[in-house]
Amino acid sequence: MPELPEVETVRRGLDRILVGKQILSVDVLNDKTLQFAHTDLNTFVIGAKVVAVRRRAKMLIIDLDSDYSLLVHLKMTGQMVWRGAESWAAGHPNDSMVGDLPDRTTRIIFNFDDGQLFFNDQRKFGWIRLYPTNTLSDTPELAKLGPEPLTSDPTISFLRRIRRHPRTSIKAAILNQQVIVGVGNIYADESLWLAKVHPQTRVEGLSDDELLHLLECIQKSLQAGLNSGGSTMRNYVRVDGTRGNYLDKFAHVYGREGEPCDRCGHEIIKIKVAGRGTHICPNCQKLR
DNA sequence: CTAGGATCCTGTCAGC
DNA sequence: TGCTGACAGGATCCTA
CATH class of the missing domain: 3.20.190.10 (MutM-like, N-terminal)
Incomplete structure (x- = not known):
C-alpha cells in the first residue's frame, strides 16, 4: 500500500x-x-x-x-x-x-x-x-505512534523506541509504526540497501551510530519517493498512454530481483524476512 | 519480548 | 483452458 x-x-x-x-x-x-x-x-x-x-x-x-x-x-x-x-x-x-x-x-x-x-x-x-x-x-490509532521521520527531529525518540526491541530483526523494527512511522515494505528494503544493512540483523547487533545512519537512510529514501510524486495518476499513465511504474524512478532493490545492484553490480535477490518479501544485494548487505 | 502464522479481501501470475 | 497455490506497498491478533 x-x-x-x-x-x-x-x-x-x-x-x-x-x-x-x-x-x-x-x-x-x-x-x-x-x-x-x-x-x-x-x-x-x-x-x-x-x-x-x-x-x-x-x-x-x-x-x-x-x-x-x-x-x-x-x-x-x-x-x-x-x-x-x-x-x-x-x-x-x-x-x-x-x-x-x-x-x-x-x-x-x-x-x-x-x-x-x-x-x-x-x-x-x-x-x-x-x-x-x-x-x-x-485514539488507539494515533496514541502510541512513533515519530514522523520527515518533520521534527525523530532521532532521540527513534533510538529509545527501537532499543525496546533488541532481539527483533532490523527490518521488522523499522516496519513497526511505534518505532518510526511511515515506513512500509518498499522503503524498508530501500533504506536497508542504502545503509548497507542486512534486514535480518538484530537490533542489538547495531550501534547507536549505525542506527542513526540507518535513520538518515530512511529519511533519504522517503524523501526520494516523495520527490518522485508518490503514486499519482500523472506517473501511472505515461505520456504515450501506456502504464508506468513510479518505482522505476527511485527503487534500487524493490521489485528488482535478478537485476544488477546499482552500487556493485551483484545480482539482487529476493528473500523472506519478517513474513514479507524482501529485496537485497547479498554483496552490499552481509549478515554479520 | 519474539517468531511465525492466520486473518481481513480481491486479483494476478506462474506452473502444471 | 482451467485449476492451484503463492503473492501483493498494512496491521492486528493469536499461539508457542
Missing part, C-alpha cells in the same frame, strides 16, 4: 482540492469500509465543510468544520480519486485512477457541489473512522 510518500502525496492533493468545500452527501457502497455509526454521517459529516487535510503516519485526517475529523487508512490498495472540472488521483496505482467511476473497487463516494471524491479500495482492508478533532491524538 501507500507508504508515507504516497499518503503525503494524497494529502497534498486533497488539501489543494477539498479545503473550503462542503460535503453534500455520502454514498456508502461497502458498509464495512465506513467504521462508525452511519447515523453520525447526518450529524457530523453531511453539510460540513473541509477545514484542512492532514497526515499522521500512513493515515489521512480530514478536518471538518463540525469539529469532527474523518480518519482514513488506505492500507494495501486504497486510493483517492477526484472527478470534477479537474481529474486527479493518488494512492494505490491501478486502472481505477483513469477509468469510469464508480467501479467495482469503489467503496465510498463523497459528493460535493462541483465534483466527487471516490475512495476506491480493491481489497477492502482500508477504512474511514470519525472522531472529534480534539480527541484524535488520544
